[in-house]
Amino acid sequence: MRSDGQWGDPELLAAVAGGDLGALRVLYDRNAPWLSARLTRRCNSPEAVADVLQDTFMALWKGAERWRGDGEVAAWLWGIAARRLVSRLRGHREALVLPLEEVAAARPAEPSAEERVLLGVEYGDLGTALVRLSPEMRAVVQATVLDGLTTREAARLLGIPANTVKTRLHRAKAQLRRSLAEEPA
Amino acid sequence: MNSTWHAGDALLARYVRGDAGPLYGASIEQHLTHCAPCRARIATHVEAAPLEMVWRSIREQAQAPPPALVERVLRRVGVSEPDALLVAVAPSLRMSWLFGLAVTLGFVGLSAKYGGDRGLAFFLLVAPLVPVAGVAFAYGPEVDPAYEVGVAVPYSASRLLLLRVAAVLATSLPLVLAAASLLPGLSWTAVSWLLPALAFTAVTLAASTWIRPTFAGAAIGVAWICAVGVASVGGQAPAVLRPALLPVYTAAGVAAALVLRVRIHRPTLLGSPS
């Protein structure tokens, strides 16, 4: 078996497109841990996460040749996983979505300096403005802008009506625009 | 904005546990999207056993080929999974064959409906030979590249053969009957072709204990073509199915079946070239 370190993601994807199960295994070992952690933060049913993980890598197995080499493989994988999660939630209402708001409520309202700095590092100006949002609006922004879901998909993920998503998103964007205008760059 | 920040182990552990908070969480998630070393490090905080179980399911799903349509249908009617798999492998039970057969029979049916005497002769020519062709291409060294290694196995060859023949008949006969239903008028011809069809099938099988199935099928095909040809010269193609001949077909079929029953248990190759 080839050693893990030699192969970059593009070569692995090419091998998977050619039917190489060993390459799929390497991609799995590299990506399944963080994907499962990220999925668990949105849905705390282990069976659902396992199913979505399996679906994601099967989609990768069957569709590896469709990746056009633009951007990170990791981001592409998350896109697939997020959509699979949403469509799975459609059928299984019992899969609880981890309430991001609950966790936020348990913490002190004021974000620490470090949290601000990191958000700024990862998201730039948007990050620091995110701090000002209420947990509900943040959840909506995370689902649509950061996870890349549509309004309807975000609605399913968060367990709220689509109109609520639209309203909150609209308000969040307005607030973000105001914050970004206020803070000098 | 390039980040030289990397998530510390303690923070990653909290994130995996679920209590890093939404802000740290959002930063970590965005960071992981573009940082391979941190993705590797988070693996040490995630339980390996459930991931291994998911991998096993993935591997099984990727390796085990999805069952063909014929196989699924057979399972539906109660055939066991191994038997269904073996039957569905036969070349004359693949979708490409069945599709081609349906198209051919559509053509034959239309010519029977609109082609008058010639069309009828065409139908009579083709109909009994359809199961013969199906059987000739269901097994044997010429249609199965792995035939030799398939002989040295404990699975009963006669059982395999009969299963495949049953499946061939079950798929091809209804198609021919559908074409027959296009024949003008309500005539006995629409079903009496079944008798030579079954008789010829039995003869092909019996003959293939001596010679290759494709030879046997071809020989019968040529003989039948001649018979229909001779009959239709006089404009009387249905003469091949006249009542006087029906017992002849029956006798031939029964005799062939008896021969087959005796010879099928001989422990040698069926239709072996040497």
Add this chain to the structure above:
Amino acid sequence: MTAAPTVELTGITKRYRATTALEALDLSLRPGVTGLLGPNGAGKTTLLRIVATVLAPDAGSVRLHGRSPAGSVEALAETRRHLGYLPQEMGFPRGFTAFGFVDYMAVLKEWAARASRHEEVRRVLDLVDLGDVAAKRVRALSGGQRRRVALAQAMLGDPDLLLLDEPTTGVDPEQRASLRQVLSRAGERSTVVLSTHQTEDVAALCDRVVVLDRGQVRYDGAVLDLVATATGRVWLADAPDPAARASWRTGTGKHRNVGEAAPPGAEPTEPTLEDAYLLLLGDRARTTEVAA
């Protein structure tokens, strides 16, 4: 090595129209790895097919583990449960993946339960190092990989008797080394019969060797004993020796001569199995591919 023979052939004769492939052949095969050498047309493939119950002899008897497969259909099936066969030429039906084909063969070998069958298919594919490409279509694999798929199906169920006709044809050198390891391990538990043109495979792997020529056994014994028959009959010289039966220039510039006896004063050298084989068969061996 007083193990009871796994295979006993007595008076085996097989004729094809004008030619006689095997003539009143007697042979016993025991656990361990036995090589089957011989020129083209020697009857090796015919012999293997008869032992594999794929071909019926015209005369003579075959006993596998003391049983005769010719007795009844059940005896035949029982015999086949304990053997694995790799033919010299094997095709694959269209559309099969490596996994799918070995799975199909496993069904034919009476593995009915899907889960354990798939485990076994994975096991044999891993044995021949095809685990990664198991999901690829066989037609998309290289010649050497296809040969390994064929070998994998022969090893399903770890049979007592493994009959392999040219198992390493087309397999590249690194893979050949790993296959030798697999076969050698199999030889610890089972009876492995390896028909091949490659004398180095026999030399590296086999305890015993049977040399066939024109349907008859010319040698049947330990590999080392056969090699010993060439002692003193292989020598190096600066030029080809006209008295030698065969002579060729080696990489060192000297000529390697193989003949009846080394001339006095000549520089003798270690004989190989290939030398002994050449001496045994005389001119017949020259027409064979004696692979490098």
